[in-house]
Amino acid sequence: MTRDLNTAEDCVQDAYAKALTAWSTQGIPGKPGAWLTTVARRRAFDLADRSDVARRALPLLVTDHVAAGPEWAEGEEIEDDRLRLIFTCCHPALAPEAQVALALRLLCGLGTPEVARAFLVSESTMAARITRAKKKIAAARIPYRVPPLAELPDRTESVLAVVHLLFTTGHAAPAGADLVRRDLVERALDLARMLRSLLPGDPEVASLLALILLTDARRRTRVSDEGHLLLLADQDRSQWDRSEIEEGLHLVAQAIRKGRPRRFALMAAITAVHADSPSWDATDWEELVGLYDLLLDAWPSPVVALNRAVAVGFAAGPAAGLAALGPLESEPQLTTYGYLASARADLLRRLGRIPEALVSYEEALAFTENDVERSFLAQRIADLKSPGAS
Amino acid sequence: MAQYLMLIYEDEARWAQATPETAEQVMKQHDEFVAAHKLILRGGHALQPASTATSLRQQQSGGFAVTDGAFVETKEAVGGYYVVEAADLDEAMAAAKDIPAPFGGVEIRPVRESS
8 A cells, every 4th residue: 555655755754853852751761772763853853844833842852953053944043143143142261350341332232331330340341351352353264153053052052141130130130220121131031932942952051041931920929019129038039930930841851851961951950949939938949049059069159159159048047048158258269259148147147137238238228239238238237226136 | 344363372392391392293283384374374484482582673863773682582482374265264363273382372463454
């Protein structure tokens, strides 16, 4: 019996899609056998081109095809250009601070004065930095393109760092009247989604998107109606964006199943613990400390150590938190970091050591530029100074 | 197409302590580099040590100050160079990664185009 060629192809397509779906939930079998011969792969790529369903089921299949570039559908040409731009802005031959400055300027369309403000440098300094970077790109001929497949993994790391920095700068603005720079957050989210569609199999890319979604889900509850900072403990969780949380949790679950979790996978997992917790009191602080331990191992940053100390303060009490904070007091990178002082202040306050807490809050104030955060700290100081403070 | 100068910097003290096997291996890697990139190579030489260099600096008062040694005293000195022709920096970088420099590294400097 002769079968129609199209029918035969449809059957095969269906079989592949089913296999891919099964693999994504159960993991690739130890010996996939004939399925993963080069021929089979090639066919799956061809099918993925035509079938959106197969494309979405692709997470485990190698990024070979996706990164080919020219096969993007017409509607995605604009996306393609922004991808070229971000990989160019984040080229390793450029200094890290130049990478971020260029991304803000060229990808997010911020004016030079705005970029300068985001970095707390003078406008002339920032203008010189951007000019120098552009000259470097021209003189050294840094190519304007998405890197070829073989180079993508290395190049992606720096892109993720830049997008993450864009997000954190928008999420908690270092200076200015507003806590949040919504435009930066949206650009960062946009870029994270683009990277996700370019590299659907990359767990760090998925994790960054998850991290942004899970953190951004809290956007409506971080500042009260009166414009005051609301801590995680005081936020109305019913106002968190449930669809962003669900999407984020799904992405984290996928990412941490893929080999040893790296920096963004662990950061996303930490944020997921909070997002998934029905209340502040129900927060699993032990799990958080465990995740911070892993993160510190993968990404030994003093800021991570600081955040870990805060978690320890909740898991094992403020005295333990203060002990964990101890070694960080001599960290050169944290000497003017306002959050170190405010973390210390909070722990001291909870221990009833009010005069010391006040000193730390004043120190935090000295190192904090954002108006909303300053106002919060000033209120803490006022509360502690009022009679009957405990 | 643009030209790039690849300056090979090496810690001479560490080189002096290298075993003959290491030296042989590095020579072999240079041969492999030249073979692999012969289509884009436009030149290159190994240099005599920095101690054999002579530096000149023109004086304000006229004449030259002549000093023994490299122009800039650094831990790592220029030990050799290649010139390659490449379409862009990525291509140049890919080639540069094949240059052996176990006791230092490689600087990639774009050559100014004369027009």
